[in-house]
Amino acid sequence: MSIAKKIAESSCRSSWIREMFEEGAKLSQIHGCDNVFDFSIGNPNLEPPEEFQRILEELVADRTPGRHGYMSNAGYPETRVAVAAYLSEDQGVDLTGSHVVMTVGAGGALNVILKAVLDPGDEVIVPVPYFVEYASYIDNHGGSLRPVGCTADFDLDLEAIEAAIGPQTKAVLINSPHNPTGRVYTAEMLGALGDLLRRKSEEQGCIIYLISDEPYRRIVYDGLKVPAVMAAYENSLIASSYSKELSLSGERIGYAAANPAIPHINAMMDALIMTNRILGFVNAPALMQRAIARLQGVSVDISPYQRNRDVLYQALTEAGFEVYKPQGAFYMFPKAPIADDVAFCREAQQHLVLVVPGSGFGAPGYFRMAYCVAPQVVDGAIPALKQMGAKYFKK
Amino acid sequence: MSIAKKIAESSCRSSWIREMFEEGAKLSQIHGCDNVFDFSIGNPNLEPPEEFQRILEELVADRTPGRHGYMSNAGYPETRVAVAAYLSEDQGVDLTGSHVVMTVGAGGALNVILKAVLDPGDEVIVPVPYFVEYASYIDNHGGSLRPVGCTADFDLDLEAIEAAIGPQTKAVLINSPHNPTGRVYTAEMLGALGDLLRRKSEEQGCIIYLISDEPYRRIVYDGLKVPAVMAAYENSLIASSYSKELSLSGERIGYAAANPAIPHINAMMDALIMTNRILGFVNAPALMQRAIARLQGVSVDISPYQRNRDVLYQALTEAGFEVYKPQGAFYMFPKAPIADDVAFCREAQQHLVLVVPGSGFGAPGYFRMAYCVAPQVVDGAIPALKQMGAKYFKK
Numbered sequence: 001m002s003i004a005k006k007i008a009e010s011s012c013r014s015s016w017i018r019e020m021f022e023e024g025a026k027l028s029q030i031h032g033c034d035n036v037f038d039f040s041i042g043n044p045n046l047e048p049p050e051e052f053q054r055i056l057e058e059l060v061a062d063r064t065p066g067r068h069g070y071m072s073n074a075g076y077p078e079t080r081v082a083v084a085a086y087l088s089e090d091q092g093v094d095l096t097g098s099h100v101v102m103t104v105g106a107g108g109a110l111n112v113i114l115k116a117v118l119d120p121g122d123e124v125i126v127p128v129p130y131f132v133e134y135a136s137y138i139d140n141h142g143g144s145l146r147p148v149g150c151t152a153d154f155d156l157d158l159e160a161i162e163a164a165i166g167p168q169t170k171a172v173l174i175n176s177p178h179n180p181t182g183r184v185y186t187a188e189m190l191g192a193l194g195d196l197l198r199r200k201s202e203e204q205g206c207i208i209y210l211i212s213d214e215p216y217r218r219i220v221y222d223g224l225k226v227p228a229v230m231a232a233y234e235n236s237l238i239a240s241s242y243s244k245e246l247s248l249s250g251e252r253i254g255y256a257a258a259n260p261a262i263p264h265i266n267a268m269m270d271a272l273i274m275t276n277r278i279l280g281f282v283n284a285p286a287l288m289q290r291a292i293a294r295l296q297g298v299s300v301d302i303s304p305y306q307r308n309r310d311v312l313y314q315a316l317t318e319a320g321f322e323v324y325k326p327q328g329a330f331y332m333f334p335k336a337p338i339a340d341d342v343a344f345c346r347e348a349q350q351h352l353v354l355v356v357p358g359s360g361f362g363a364p365g366y367f368r369m370a371y372c373v374a375p376q377v378v379d380g381a382i383p384a385l386k387q388m389g390a391k392y393f394k395k
Numbered sequence: 396m397s398i399a400k401k402i403a404e405s406s407c408r409s410s411w412i413r414e415m416f417e418e419g420a421k422l423s424q425i426h427g428c429d430n431v432f433d434f435s436i437g438n439p440n441l442e443p444p445e446e447f448q449r450i451l452e453e454l455v456a457d458r459t460p461g462r463h464g465y466m467s468n469a470g471y472p473e474t475r476v477a478v479a480a481y482l483s484e485d486q487g488v489d490l491t492g493s494h495v496v497m498t499v500g501a502g503g504a505l506n507v508i509l510k511a512v513l514d515p516g517d518e519v520i521v522p523v524p525y526f527v528e529y530a531s532y533i534d535n536h537g538g539s540l541r542p543v544g545c546t547a548d549f550d551l552d553l554e555a556i557e558a559a560i561g562p563q564t565k566a567v568l569i570n571s572p573h574n575p576t577g578r579v580y581t582a583e584m585l586g587a588l589g590d591l592l593r594r595k596s597e598e599q600g601c602i603i604y605l606i607s608d609e610p611y612r613r614i615v616y617d618g619l620k621v622p623a624v625m626a627a628y629e630n631s632l633i634a635s636s637y638s639k640e641l642s643l644s645g646e647r648i649g650y651a652a653a654n655p656a657i658p659h660i661n662a663m664m665d666a667l668i669m670t671n672r673i674l675g676f677v678n679a680p681a682l683m684q685r686a687i688a689r690l691q692g693v694s695v696d697i698s699p700y701q702r703n704r705d706v707l708y709q710a711l712t713e714a715g716f717e718v719y720k721p722q723g724a725f726y727m728f729p730k731a732p733i734a735d736d737v738a739f740c741r742e743a744q745q746h747l748v749l750v751v752p753g754s755g756f757g758a759p760g761y762f763r764m765a766y767c768v769a770p771q772v773v774d775g776a777i778p779a780l781k782q783m784g785a786k787y788f789k790k
Contacts, residue, residue, distance in 0.1 A: 002565070002602040003659070004514050004536075007666045010673075022467075043465040053458075060455050063448075070438040070644045072417075104499055104647065107675035115535075119399050136673035140510075140535075141399075170397070207397040249465045250681030252499065252647075264398070271402045278405075278531035280502035285680045286645030 010136075016360035017041055017132065020345070024354045031352060037381035039369035040354045042179065042330065044247040046300045046372070052246055055294050059287060068286055073277045074269075075102025075255075075284055079293040083255050086296040087238070090217075091230035093259060101256045101272045102284035105249075106215045109239035109256040110137050111279055113211055114171075116271035118143040122170035124211075125161055129154075129333065129361035131179050131213070143170065147362055154181040154324055154333070156189055158196055165200045171209040172197065176226060177216040180361050180368040181333040182309075182326020184220060187227035194233030201235065207263070210236040215254070218245040218299045220328035221306045234261035242292050244330075244372075245299040253288035305330050308371040308378045315382045319389025330372040333358065337392035341367050351384035405531075411755035412436055412527065415740075419749045426747060432776035434764040435749045437574065437725065439642040441695045441767070447641055450689050454682060463681055468672045469664075470497025470650075470679055474688040478650050481691040482633070485612075486625035488654060496651045496667045497679035500644075501610045504634035504651040505532050506674055508606055509566075511666035513538040517565035519606075520556055524549075524728065524756035526574050526608070538565065542757055549576040549719055549728070551584055553591055560595050566604040567592065571621060572611040575756050575763040576728040577704075577721020579615060582622035589628030596630065602658070605631040610649070613640040613694045615723035616701045629656035637687050639725075639767075640694040648683035700725045703766040703773045710777045714784025725767040728753065732787035736762050746779035 020040035027036045059067075074080060080097035088095045103109040114124070120142035126134055128147045135145045146169070148160040161172060172193070176185045185193075193210065201208045212229040217240060220226055229236050241254030256276075258268050276283065283289075309326055316323045316334055323334035336344040341357040341364050348355050348367070358366030371378060415435035422431045454462075469475060475492035483490045498504040509519070515537035521529055523542045530540045541564070543555040556567060567588070571580045580588075592603045607624040612635060615621055624631050636649030651671075653663050671678065678684075704721055711718045711729050718729035731739040736752040736759050743750050743762075753761030766773060 002512065002604070003662055003666045004510065004512055006514070007511055007670060008662065010669070041465065043461075045461075047458075047460060048463055053455075056455050060448075060451050063442075065442060066438075066440070068443055068643045068646050070436065104675065105677060107677050109675075111675035115399065116402055117397065117399055119401075133673060133675075137675060140674060209397070248463045250678060251463050252677065252680050267398055267403065271398045274402060274405070278528060279535060279674070280499065280504075280506035280528075280532060281676070282500060282502050282647060283645060285647050285683070287682070288680070 016356045020354050020356050023349065027352060027354070034376075034380075036352045036354065037377050037384070038354045039371060039373065039377070039381070040356055042244070042370045042372060043249055044244055044300070044330075044372045045374055046247050046304060048247045049298055049300055051298055052248075052291065052295060055291050059290050067290070071283060071286065073283050074273045075100070076289050076293065079289045082293040082296050083257070087257055091228040093228070093230040093261070095257060095260055098269060099258050099260050099265070101269070101276055102289050103254045103256050103276060104281045104284055105243055105252040105254040106213060106239045106241035107133065107137070108252065108276075108281050108284070109241070109254050110211070110213060111140060112256050112272055112275045112281070113237050113239060114138060114143065115141045115275040115279060116268065117170055117209055119170070121168060123166075123168045125164050125169060125172045127156060127161075127174065129180055129358060129363035129366065131175060132360045134173060154178065154183040156185060156193060158192055161193070162196055162200070165208065167204055169208050171211050173211045173213065175213040177220060177326075177328025179216065179329055180331045180358075181324055182329050182331055183324065184224060184226055184327040187232070190227050190229055190232035197233055197235070207235050212236060212238050214238055214240045215244050216329035219302055219305060219330060221309060221326070224327055226328065230259045234259055242295070246292070246295060247300050248288065251285060251288045253284055253292055255284075304375065305372060308373065308375060311375075312369065312371050312378050315385055319386045320393025321385070321389060330370060332369045332371060333366050334369070336365055336367050337388070339365055341365055348384070348388065351388065353381045353384045411751045415749050415751050418744065422747060422749070429771075429775075431747045431749065432772050432779070433749045434766060434768065434772070434776070435751055437639070437765045437767060438644055439639055439695070439725075439767045440769055441642050441699060443642045444693055444695055446693055447643075447686065447690060450686050454685050462685070466678060466681065468678050469668045470495070471684050471688065474684045477688040477691050478652070482652055486623040488623070488625040488656070490652060490655055493664060494653050494655050494660070496664070496671055497684050498649045498651050498671060499676045499679055500638055500647040500649040501608060501634045501636035502528065502532070503647065503671075503676050503679070504636070504649050505606070505608060506535060507651050507667055507670045507676070508632050508634060509533060509538065510536045510670040510674055511663065512565055512604055514565070516563060518561075518563045520559050520564060520567045522551060522556075522569065524575055524753060524758035524761065526570060527755050529568060549573065549578040551580060551588060553587055556588070557591055557595070560603065562599060564603050566606050568606045568608065570608040572615060572721075572723025574611065574724055575726045576719055577724050577726055578719065579619060579621055579722040582627070585622050585624055585627035592628055592630070602630045607631060607633050609633055609635045610639050611724035614697055614700060614725060616704060616721070619722055621723065625654045629654055637690070641687070641690060642695050643683065646680060646683045648679055648687055650679075699770065700767060702770060703768065706770075707764065707766050707773050710780055714781045715788025716780075716784060725765060727764045727766060728761050729764070731760055731762050732783070734760055736760055743779070743783065746783065748776045748779045
């Protein structure tokens, strides 16, 4: 078979998330949408804000010539400036438009950043559990993912990170609010991580970057504000998107931003702009770039997610499941009642509840529930969760 | 400097096309837009057809929930079916929606295809001259570009291709209508290439794919129809986009299509869908997918391009330049009057005429003019072309 060996092999393991997503579509056809409780994928069920709709209509009515054509590979200057202004306030660090490259979502941004920094054989340290695609993204550019453990409540384990750092370490990749656990790292924790990376960079005589994947930055509960990674460490890069905060995941609009304090920052920006081009992205979609330029700081109303979190957390804990209470994002990562998380997910599927095995996130023994769903999906799943809980956790 | 070595090195050579494009913006600021004649980049100057505008307004007014969210990584089923129906008629081969993956432009499609087929060390044969990004696209996935010469009038040189084929050959990558020459390969030539690749695949016991990059397919002159690559060879894949035919280059909407006759076609499609995801594209932009589903077979009115081709071709030949008359696309590739094509392009720049050195396409001694520009740009450049012609070609 003339498929690349690596691709043919990983086709077999594929993505659990996507597999469950496709499974959900099939089950819905058989049992009806209302009877299948699909927590498999982080596809926001909230509609984009009304303001997005209004701006999109305005933009589409605008007949300025060339508005659907190429722009600079970095994106429209006015879009980059708008993102930089927002980030400057959010991060407490002065960015200009020149520190931002518009990308095809956060997935595009991560690939653009990794291609710009990784030499063959470089390692990227990633705390477990982690979003499954990170391994592919790092491998795409000749690097390898070095998993490190976290604390029992999914916080960063700085000792484990320090122990994993060596001459082959090019970056640490974090994600906060975190997929799949919902953990948000504190300012103190980020500061301590910054101190560690600064010290190790000096010891080793070369920079260890901190890459922060932040598409859930504005999806946090109980009034929390996500601490700024750029304030904590100078050699930091942010990958983000409007997929979650504006519910635009299918439109592929995001950005990569680099800390102006990075030495050789101009070379870094040139590299990011070039990798955006040579990876075949070329530029972020034009119309969406013009839309988000006018939507900085706007988000969907996340109160339905907060409601889902509260109801689901209560139901799971009452049913006996051990689960970390998410501070952000829209995922919950309960411990499976049996060691074989894949078997447990199959069992849940029998109840028409679709969840994803923790194995897909490098953490067997857990399962993920994406609760960016209609409230009736959460409510509808509760009897099955109780039933499974009663089976495994009966006193 | 902690940038990937490969990226730091190629930052220096960068892209001539983009360099000239940025140079043009600077010169326009100094001398005024009307006095700079910019032929540097293939950014269509024609507006998208009125039908696109109408459909886009309709789509934006539609409030169906989830219309900006994720869909299957392969794209919307109805979009894939629409593209397949168009391709089936165009290629004379029966495709279904399952043979099409929607991508982030043709650049995305090429990367998705190359990632799906290349193992480390594999070679992709590419006729010279070629679009500069091909080398990066192939290198992204561990392959290497094997350049082969063409005939004097930029036709395929089958002997050169045959001589270059070896056990390391995974694919031949062609582009018709051709950038930068405007050449369109005939059905006979494609048939002969198919015969050659069929014979060599059998000899070597493994498939040599024919990858056809076809974003200019509907931009052809004098009533020409571009022959079908899928009819000519069973192991063929098409990468294309709506960047040129609908003037949507900034919106990043395209597709990869595979010949249903490929053995293990299902594995191939799984691989393409997976590489679309793991390269960070995830899916083609949602709104544009829904637009192009309703615009199959629609193109911009190319008569302004034909007019530019005719005027520019006449002016260049009258000025003494040796140049192939393009049958399609919107590029002309004249021979430079001096061996040093970079020096010649700098000289043209002194006349405020921006053209790109052939060196950027693997063909020193030539230069490229992208004539997807306003007619006054062509007309305005003629005096300078005549002046340079008179200097170099005086009798």
